[in-house]
Amino acid sequence: MLRLYGKHRFLLLMLLPAFVCTFILSYVPLYGILIAFKDYRITGGIWDSPWAGFKHFEMLFTASSNFPRVLRNTVFISVLKLLFVFPASILLALMINELRNGALKRVVQNISYLPHFLSWVILGSVLTEILSPSRGVVNLIIQSLGGKPIYFLADTHWFIAILISSDVWQSIGWGSIVYLAAIAGVDPHMYESAELDGAGRIRQMLSITLPSIMNVVTIMLMLAIGNILNAGFDQIFNLYNFKVMEVADILDTYAYRIGLEQGNYSLSTAVNLFKNVIGLILVIMANKLASRFGHTGLW
Known part of the structure; x- marks a missing residue:
C-alpha cells in the first residue's frame, strides 16, 4: 500500500489543496454544532456560552407550536419536487438525446441551462412581474378572455403549483447534464443491434x-432523498x-426567522442539526435499499 502511495505521490500532492480547502471550509466549521447544545451568547462566543444540553431540542419538539406545521410543509413541498422536478431532468435528457440536428440540440441545451445561472432574486422578480395581478402578462391574458385577475403568489391554492413549476424551469436543464453524460457512455452498437x-x-x-x-x-x-428536508430556501x-x-413556511425559513430575526441562534442551530441528521439517515437507508435491489450505491 505504501509503495502504491509512493508511486502516485505527485498525483496525491495535486489533490492536497482540495483536501485542505474541504477540511477548512467543510469540517472545521462543524464545531458550530455546539451552539445547539448551549445558550449561545454573541458576547461570550461558543466556548464561553453556558451548556444547555438538549433544552433547545425539547423546546423545538414540545414548546414550538410552529414546528409541526413547518415540518409538514417542508416534507410536502420536497416530495412534490421529488415527484415532478427530479424526473423532469431525466425526461429532458432523453428528449435531447433523440435530437439528430446538432445545432438544434445545442440551442435547446443552452436555453434550458440559462435559468440555472440566474439567482432566485432575479427569477423571483421575473415571476412576480409575470404573475402580477395588475400588470402581469398571465393576468392580462386571463382578463382578455373575460376572467378576473388572480394574485397567484398570495393564493395558497396556487402558490405550491408556482413553486414546483418554477423549480422545474430553473433546474431541469442543469440537472439533465449528468444524464446526458451517462447516455453518451452507452455502447452505440446496442442501438444498432436493436435497430x-x-x-x-x-x-x-x-x-x-x-x-x-439506471445506476x-x-x-x-x-x-435527492437525502435533501428531502431542503425544500429550497x-x-x-x-x-x-x-x-x-x-403552506410556504419551511424549516429553512423558520430557522432564518428565529435565528437572524429573533436572535435565538441556539434554537436555529437545533433546527438545522435536526434537518441534517434526518437527511443522513435517509441517505443511509436509500443506499441500503439500492444495494439490495442490485444498483450501485454511494459506497
Whole structure:
C-alpha cells in the first residue's frame, strides 16, 4: 500500500489543496454544532456560552407550536419536487438525446441551462412581474378572455403549483447534464443491434437508454432523498409572503426567522442539526435499499 502511495505521490500532492480547502471550509466549521447544545451568547462566543444540553431540542419538539406545521410543509413541498422536478431532468435528457440536428440540440441545451445561472432574486422578480395581478402578462391574458385577475403568489391554492413549476424551469436543464453524460457512455452498437431487430426509437429508449443509465439515476435519487428536508430556501424566501405562510413556511425559513430575526441562534442551530441528521439517515437507508435491489450505491 505504501509503495502504491509512493508511486502516485505527485498525483496525491495535486489533490492536497482540495483536501485542505474541504477540511477548512467543510469540517472545521462543524464545531458550530455546539451552539445547539448551549445558550449561545454573541458576547461570550461558543466556548464561553453556558451548556444547555438538549433544552433547545425539547423546546423545538414540545414548546414550538410552529414546528409541526413547518415540518409538514417542508416534507410536502420536497416530495412534490421529488415527484415532478427530479424526473423532469431525466425526461429532458432523453428528449435531447433523440435530437439528430446538432445545432438544434445545442440551442435547446443552452436555453434550458440559462435559468440555472440566474439567482432566485432575479427569477423571483421575473415571476412576480409575470404573475402580477395588475400588470402581469398571465393576468392580462386571463382578463382578455373575460376572467378576473388572480394574485397567484398570495393564493395558497396556487402558490405550491408556482413553486414546483418554477423549480422545474430553473433546474431541469442543469440537472439533465449528468444524464446526458451517462447516455453518451452507452455502447452505440446496442442501438444498432436493436435497430436491426426492428426496435423503434421509443423501444430503444425504454429498453437500452433507461436501463443503461439506471445506476446514475439511482445515485441522483439517493442524493435527492437525502435533501428531502431542503425544500429550497432561496426560492421560497424570494417568493413567499405572509398570506401564504400557512403552506410556504419551511424549516429553512423558520430557522432564518428565529435565528437572524429573533436572535435565538441556539434554537436555529437545533433546527438545522435536526434537518441534517434526518437527511443522513435517509441517505443511509436509500443506499441500503439500492444495494439490495442490485444498483450501485454511494459506497
